[in-house]
Amino acid sequence: MTKITVLLTAFCLGSLSAIAQLTFPADGGNKKASVSERVGLTDVTIHYDRPAVKGREGKVWGQLVHYGFKDLGFGTSKESPWRAGANENTTITFSTDVTIDGKPLTAGTYGLLMAVQENDVTVIFSKNSTSWGSYFYDPNEDALRVTVKPLKDRPSVERLKYEFTNETDSSAVVMLEWEKWAIPFTVSVNLVQTQLASLRNELRGEKGFRWDAYQQAAAYTADHKTNLEEGLRWADYSINGQFVGEKNFNTLSTKARLLSLMNRSTEADALMKEALPLATLQQAYQYGRQLINQKKTKEAMALFQDLAKKYPNVFMSNMGLMRAYSAMGDYKIAADWGQKALAQAPDANNKANVERLLGLLGQGKDVN
Structure with missing residues (x-):
C-alpha cells in the first residue's frame, strides 16, 4: 500500500510540473480563417486571422495599421511591414506557378505582408511563411513585391477578410477588405x-x-x-x-x-x-x-x-x-x-x- 501511495504522489507531482496545453480562442477575439479558390487548375489558399474594427473607425489605416515599415519594438526586424492580418503570419499558397499583377511567382507557400501608405500599398510575398507576424521580417527573403492602389470609402467591413472577385478562367482578384478600405491584387495563371x-x-x-x-x-x-x-x-x-x-x-x-x-x-x-x-x-x-x-x-x-x-x-x-x-x-x-x-x-x-x-x-x- 505504501509503495502504491509513493507512486501516485510522484505521478501527481510530475503532472503539476507541466502546463496543460488546452485550446482557447485567439487572443483579442481575432478569428482564424482561411479562404481558397481554384483559378484554372491552380489552387490559391490564404490562411489568416481576422481582427475587428471595434469602434476604431478612422483609426485603422495609418494608426492601428502603421504606414510603411516600422520598428515594432520586438523581434529582429527594425523595419517591419504589416502582417496583413493578426497574430501569426498571414500565408498564401499557390499550387502552380502564377503571376501577380503580371509579375511571375513560383508555386509554393509565402508569408503575405503589406507596407501600407495612404495612396499605395506594397504587397510582399516572403519566402519565410513560418515566422510570427512581421517581427522577424527580412527583405532578403522577399520572393516578390508588387505595388497596388488601395480602394477607399467603401462600405464598412467590421472583421478583416479576404475574398476572390472578378474571376475568369485564368485569373482572379484577391481582395483584402477591412474597415472602409480594400487592397486588391490580381492572380493570373497560364491556363x-x-x-x-x-x-x-x-x-x-x-x-x-x-x-x-x-x-x-x-x-x-x-x-x-x-x-x-x-x-x-x-x-x-x-x-x-x-x-x-x-x-x-x-x-x-x-x-x-x-x-x-x-x-x-x-x-x-x-x-x-x-x-x-x-x-x-x-x-x-x-x-x-x-x-x-x-x-x-x-x-x-x-x-x-x-x-x-x-x-x-x-x-x-x-x-x-x-x-x-x-x-x-x-x-x-x-x-x-x-x-x-x-x-x-x-x-x-x-x-x-x-x-x-x-x-x-x-x-x-x-x-x-
Missing part, C-alpha cells in the same frame, strides 16, 4: 500551359492506360491550336499504343484534326475516310456540322446524304439535310427537311429548336 502540364502528369498514372485519355489530351491541343506535335503523338498513341490503342471514330478523327491544323490535309482526308464508317449517327452528324462551320458545304452535303441513306427518315438525318441545304442557300428545300425533322422531334426542347430554325429559314436566313 493552357498549366493544363498541358497536368495532362502530361495524369497520362503517367493509371489514366494513361486508357485510349480515351490520350484522345482527350490530343483533342485539347487541337482545340487550343497549341503543341500540335505533342498532340499528334498523343493521338497516335490513342490509336496504336500497346495495350491502350483503339481505332474508333474519336481517335481517328482527332488525329485527322491535328493533321489538318498542321497543313497535312491529304493525310487528314484519308484518315477521315477510315473514321466515318466507324461513327455513330450522332458522331457523324456533329462532324457534318463541323464541315459546315469550315465552309466545306459540298463535303457536308455528301456526308448528310449518305447518312440519310444509312439512317432513313430519322430525326437527326433530316436535321442534317436541313442544315446542308441551308448552307447551300436553298432555304425552301431546307425547310421541307426541317418539317420532316419537326414531326420526329424526340422531346419538347428539340421541337422548340426545330421551330426556331424553321422561323429563320422563313426569314431567308441560314440556320447554321
Whole structure:
C-alpha cells in the first residue's frame, strides 16, 4: 500500500510540473480563417486571422495599421511591414506557378505582408511563411513585391477578410477588405500551359492506360491550336499504343484534326475516310456540322446524304439535310427537311429548336 501511495504522489507531482496545453480562442477575439479558390487548375489558399474594427473607425489605416515599415519594438526586424492580418503570419499558397499583377511567382507557400501608405500599398510575398507576424521580417527573403492602389470609402467591413472577385478562367482578384478600405491584387495563371502540364502528369498514372485519355489530351491541343506535335503523338498513341490503342471514330478523327491544323490535309482526308464508317449517327452528324462551320458545304452535303441513306427518315438525318441545304442557300428545300425533322422531334426542347430554325429559314436566313 505504501509503495502504491509513493507512486501516485510522484505521478501527481510530475503532472503539476507541466502546463496543460488546452485550446482557447485567439487572443483579442481575432478569428482564424482561411479562404481558397481554384483559378484554372491552380489552387490559391490564404490562411489568416481576422481582427475587428471595434469602434476604431478612422483609426485603422495609418494608426492601428502603421504606414510603411516600422520598428515594432520586438523581434529582429527594425523595419517591419504589416502582417496583413493578426497574430501569426498571414500565408498564401499557390499550387502552380502564377503571376501577380503580371509579375511571375513560383508555386509554393509565402508569408503575405503589406507596407501600407495612404495612396499605395506594397504587397510582399516572403519566402519565410513560418515566422510570427512581421517581427522577424527580412527583405532578403522577399520572393516578390508588387505595388497596388488601395480602394477607399467603401462600405464598412467590421472583421478583416479576404475574398476572390472578378474571376475568369485564368485569373482572379484577391481582395483584402477591412474597415472602409480594400487592397486588391490580381492572380493570373497560364491556363493552357498549366493544363498541358497536368495532362502530361495524369497520362503517367493509371489514366494513361486508357485510349480515351490520350484522345482527350490530343483533342485539347487541337482545340487550343497549341503543341500540335505533342498532340499528334498523343493521338497516335490513342490509336496504336500497346495495350491502350483503339481505332474508333474519336481517335481517328482527332488525329485527322491535328493533321489538318498542321497543313497535312491529304493525310487528314484519308484518315477521315477510315473514321466515318466507324461513327455513330450522332458522331457523324456533329462532324457534318463541323464541315459546315469550315465552309466545306459540298463535303457536308455528301456526308448528310449518305447518312440519310444509312439512317432513313430519322430525326437527326433530316436535321442534317436541313442544315446542308441551308448552307447551300436553298432555304425552301431546307425547310421541307426541317418539317420532316419537326414531326420526329424526340422531346419538347428539340421541337422548340426545330421551330426556331424553321422561323429563320422563313426569314431567308441560314440556320447554321
